[in-house]
Amino acid sequence: MARNDPIYKLVYFDLRGLAETARYIFAYAAVEYEDYRVKREEWPYQKDATPFRTLPYLEVDGDVIGQSNAICRFLAHRFNLAGHDDLQQARVDALVDYVNDVRTGGLIGWIREEDKEQKEKLKAEFFNKTVDVYLATFEKHLKANVDGNREYFVGNAPTWADFHIAILMGMLQEGEANVLAKYPLLKAHKARVDNLKGITDWIAKRPKTAM
Template sequence: MARNDPIYKLVYFDLRGLGETARQIFAYAAVEYEDHRIKREDWPYQKDATPFRTLPYLEVDGEVIGQSNAICRFLARRFNLAGRDDLEQARVDALVDYVNDVRNGGLIGWFREEDKEKKEKLKAEYFNKTVHGYLETFEKHLKANTDSNAEYFVGSGPTWADIHIAILMGMLQDVEPTVLAKYPLLKAHKARVENLKGIKEWIQKRPKTAM
């Protein structure tokens, strides 16, 4: 790190979760940062000191940014992963917002459910029915991007939306390995992003966590 380079510190739990997109942006950009991981048992004592009483947050030369998408958008702009112009940036933001729709459309409810029988029912409903509408929409957007011959979602190269979506696809596959079987473009896109320089090396060396 050069003497005048910004000092970055990303604070999150020892999970991929909402911190993984920022980590992969750093990896792709080849920018050094501190990957600080908080233990679950320590979180209640640190919550009130965070910007929104949530994780992750990012420290940049002592300044603090909260909320995962705000962090990623900030990093993407710094590292040229936000889109080439206002229109591309809007398309990137729309795709990222749609990832939230996928999570809120049943995935989070399934993850948080503690009753075993209810959890299995929610999983079956989500992966047999609900998720496919979302995946069809992603596949359609990917196919429509003629600038990259359907290799990336916006423009001719990767943006942070590609990283964010590939991570989501990986999370879905962790739960249901065959979920992308009917979506060849999405499956190929995930593999392409995971093989990008920096991201490939990060995935190989990152801590092994439950999610």
């Protein structure tokens, strides 16, 4: 890193979770940053010092940005991963918002459930009744991107929406290995993102965590 380049510090728990898309952006852009991981026992004492009493947050030369999507959007604009014009950027943002719909529409519920019996019930309901609607919608959007030959969701080059969606697909596959069997475009898209320069190296070296 050159002396005058910005100094980035990404702060999150020792998880992939809400910080992983930002890590993909850094990896793809080949930009150095500090991947600081807060220990669970330390978090209660640090919470009040964060912008929104949440993680992750990003320090940029001492300035602090909170909220995971705001962090990713900032980095994506800085590293040319937000879309080439305002219409593409709106499409990227809409896809990212839809990932949040999936998370709040049942995914996080079963992941966070602690009761084993209830956890299995919620998981079965999500994968048997809910997830196909979301996956079919994602596949529809990918299929509609004829300008990008259906390789990426918006335009003909990766955006941070591609990273965000590929990470979500990975989470789903951890819950049900064959979840993408009926969605060949999504399955190929995830493999394409995972094999992008920088990202494939990050996946190989990143800490092994539960989520």
